[in-house]
Amino acid sequence: xxxxxxxxxxxxxxxxxxxxxxxxxxxxxxxxxxxxxxxxxxxxxxxxxxxxxxxxxxxxxxxxxxxxxxxxxxxxxxxxxxxxxxxxxxxxxxxxxxxxxxxxxxxxxxxxxxxxxxxxxxxxxxxxxxxxxxxxxxxxxxxxxxxxxxxxxxxxxxxxxxxxxxxxxxxxxxxxxxxxxxxxxxxxxxxxxxxx
Numbered sequence: 001x002x003x004x005x006x007x008x009x010x011x012x013x014x015x016x017x018x019x020x021x022x023x024x025x026x027x028x029x030x031x032x033x034x035x036x037x038x039x040x041x042x043x044x045x046x047x048x049x050x051x052x053x054x055x056x057x058x059x060x061x062x063x064x065x066x067x068x069x070x071x072x073x074x075x076x077x078x079x080x081x082x083x084x085x086x087x088x089x090x091x092x093x094x095x096x097x098x099x100x101x102x103x104x105x106x107x108x109x110x111x112x113x114x115x116x117x118x119x120x121x122x123x124x125x126x127x128x129x130x131x132x133x134x135x136x137x138x139x140x141x142x143x144x145x146x147x148x149x150x151x152x153x154x155x156x157x158x159x160x161x162x163x164x165x166x167x168x169x170x171x172x173x174x175x176x177x178x179x180x181x182x183x184x185x186x187x188x189x190x191x192x193x194x195x196x
Contacts, residue, residue: 003172003190004033008159009107010041010167011090011121012083014065017111019168019180021074023187024104030187036103038094040156041167048165053083065115068180075116084114088152090121092143093129095152105132 007023009016027034045051062078069076085091090110097106109128113119119127126136142148162171170177170186172193177186 003193004035005186005190006035006037006171008037008039008155008164008167008169008171009094010039011094011107011110012085013041013167014061014082015180016168017115018065018068018072018074019183020104020107020111022072022180023183024108026184026187030191032187032190034104036094036098036107037155037158038091038098038103038107038152039159039164039167040088040091040152041159042088043156044160044165047160050165069115075112077116077118080115080118081120084120085122087122089140089143090125092148092152093125093139095148095155096139096142098155099148099151102132102134 005027007019009020023034066076066078094103094106094110097103106128109131110121110124113124113128114121121128125140129136129139159169162169162174162176164171164176164178166178168178168180168183170183172186172190175189175193177183177189
């Protein structure tokens with residue numbers, strides 16, 4: 001069995017969208033297991049003094065997203081709301097979902113609504129959760145709990161300890177691949193480096 005790939009994602013990350021939509025099928029084709037690990041990229045970027053969004057860079061990112069989503073056949077409507085999830089509520093719901101095993105479905109739903117319908121993740125949680133057959137009030141209460149905040153901090157610490165500085169990132173043990181354009185390489189690395 002190949003080593004699992006730890007998929008570190010952030011719900012405010014534009015490029016995490018493409019990876020979240022593609023990784024399930026790509027991992028199945030590679031025979032690789034994926035562990036979805038939402039983490040607080042914003043905290044890590046603030047620690048590194050990496051919070052600027054220059055206009056030229058953002059113009060590039062929007063155009064790049066348009067090209068890459070077209071190439072992968074993914075929905076994308078230009079100029080979705082950004083930045084999003086200011087209180088990290090969607091991220092904490094993702095942490096609940098990861099703990100309970102429904103993070104892939106949650107992530108695909110919340111990212112699709114953001115990029116296709118311009119419904120920001122933090123403003124669309126009740127609709128997304130109902131669509132997944134979840135009780136929004138119960139999940140949102142759980143997301144506000146001290147236990148989930150501690151779990152999110154632990155995931156962020158794990159990313160920090162690995163040296164992760166951006167999302168999406170993929171880790172196989174301590175081997176890091178940063179960026180959605182490295183996802184296939186990460187899956188191939190995991191497939192080739194089988195455990196004992």
